[in-house]
Amino acid sequence: NAGVMQNPRHLVRRRGQEARLRCSPMKGHSHVYWYRQLPEEGLKFMVYLQKENIIDESGMPKERFSAEFPKEGPSILRIQQVVRGDSAAYFCASSTGTDTQYFGPGTRLTVL
Amino acid sequence: GQNIDQPTEMTATEGAIVQINCTYQTSGFNGLFWYQQHAGEAPTFLSYNVLDGLEEKGRFSSFLSRSKGYSYLLLKELQMKDSASYLCAVRPFSGGYNKLIFGAGTRLAVHP
Secondary structure: OOOOEEEOOEEEEOOOOOEEEEEEOOOOOOEEEEEEEOOOOOEEEEEEEEOOEEEEOOOOOOOOEEEEOOOOOOEEEEEOOOOHHHOEEEEEEEEOOOOOOEEOOOEEEEEO | OOEEEOOOEEEEEOOOOEEEEEEEEOOOOOOEEEEEEOOOOOOEEEEEEOOOEEEEEOOEEEEEEOOOOEEEEEEOOOOHHHOEEEEEEEOOOOOOOOOOEEOOOEEEEEEO
8 A cells, every 4th residue: 555655755956947846645545645844944834735626725835836536646735936035855745534534755846 | 814823932940840832723623633753754643632620641741721721741751852843733723624634843952
């Protein structure tokens, strides 16, 4: 039973480029969550999605960030025109609903 | 607002017992989770409390007092591999809404 999968594990972008982070939830899970973790800080909630629906995006910056979870395929977190402050580890988690969230290995984004 | 407090760092000796405290003030409460996170890795689920009292799982136990907004994680028979960050997270909402609010984490160092 494969766990939550994220790719790429490491991503390097130059300022102004776009970053696309992918997350495949655990089998049977239809709820996906994205969190950001800055160095030496805790996990900060960004967005909560179910298939084809954004349930809560209260943690997403108002500009440049977007997320989707289409009917088919992985969830995508997209960051446009990246800046140095976007450098962080981005973790995806999934659950069946009100159950425990299980985390993927994360994508470490470095913006040069 | 949402506020979750944990000590930043703790140290302990191999074979000993350590207690990591977590206090929370959230707009609602529908469960408290503890996760373990080794450096550079994904958080892994340790325990879940929604009712007052102690939940025991092997060397790890977690306690909750809802009236005091307080939880602790107890680690017994410490091993070197327990050196990690321990994250306290609260699920503030009910009704199938599974968003988690995390504390900044407690970095535990286990010494021989």
